[in-house]
Amino acid sequence: MGWRRITAISLAAVLVAGGAVALGFFATHAPASVATALPGATPDPGSPATHTPGDRPTPTDAARPAPTASPTPIALVPRFDKAARSHDDPTSIWVVVDKDRPLQPADYTPPDLVTVPVPHVWEPQLRREASDAVVALFAAFTAETGLKLQSQSSYRSYPTQVAVYNDDVSAHGQAVADTSTARPGTSEHQTGLAIDISALPASCSLDACFGATPQGTWLAHNAWKYGFLLRYPEDKVAVTGYAYEPWHFRYIGVDLATEMHTDGVTTLEEFFGLPAAPTYH
Known part of the structure; x- marks a missing residue:
């Protein structure tokens, strides 16, 4: 084996070893979102990176807006019906008789x-x-x-x-x-x-x-x-x-x-x- 070959093999070994060291350092010190993407890294269960695409976290009850209460309906008081009985019919208890409103007929006699x-x-x-x-x-x-x-x-x-x-x-x-x-x-x-x-x-x-x-x-x-x-x-x-x-x-x-x-x-x-x-x- 010549010197050149030995040197090439040795250099390759050094580069591989150095890369492993660098990779280990980066995995240890890089942000979790990046580190977990590295080959062989263990995902952090609490990290958002553990969610797959389309798997959105469910909001808690505290995060949901409170439902708006339905307005209480206003009770309408029926108006007094002034036309419920006749003001002209002499048999009506609401008949209005005055100097301008004579009985019809004039000689009316109540029936009861x-x-x-x-x-x-x-x-x-x-x-x-x-x-x-x-x-x-x-x-x-x-x-x-x-x-x-x-x-x-x-x-x-x-x-x-x-x-x-x-x-x-x-x-x-x-x-x-x-x-x-x-x-x-x-x-x-x-x-x-x-x-x-x-x-x-x-x-x-x-x-x-x-x-x-x-x-x-x-x-x-x-x-x-x-x-x-x-x-x-x-x-x-x-x-x-x-x-x-x-x-x-x-x-x-x-x-x-x-x-x-x-x-x-x-x-x-x-x-x-x-x-x-x-x-x-």
Whole structure:
């Protein structure tokens, strides 16, 4: 073997040995992402390099965004249906009768009149539903106050209203009569839904001072609970066309009476958006 051959073999051995040393040093000191790619290197289980392509890590629950809560639906309160009953049909308990809205027909007679079993001046008749409400109203008043009420006047037929109106005209003249007594065919009493109430024993009967009596005060504050409306308030003469009558109550049903009380509206004309009726046309 010549020197040249020995030298070449020795040099090759040195290069191989040196490369192994260098490779070992690089594997020891290089970053894990690189070192693990080297031949013979042991992968680091915690290193991202251990994941194969397409094998993405699953995010933890903490990393996931919290689901957005669905908004709570707003409960809609149904509006009071002002057209649920007729304002024109005389058989409707919501019929509006005033100087501009006469009954149709003018000589209308209610179909279900009954005698109201309460104390009275003149024997009272009303439509059955209104009669039952009056009985409950009178009983509640006596239970709460220990006092008593009586019916002064209730249903009046067309012929009776003719006589009542003519008597008022004869006594006070038509101009005055028209502020206190309805002309025939325009009276709420003819509907069988209106009642004039007085104290028992009598005190301020059919007089404005009735409003200041215990009976008048209680009725003004509580009649709505039984479906009644104080039909001719003191401050609404320009709307109703009649002077203050704290004794005159009109049955309209508990639902409508409650709605009007809640809204603070005191006349049927205003509540239903009808024209005021201060005079006859």
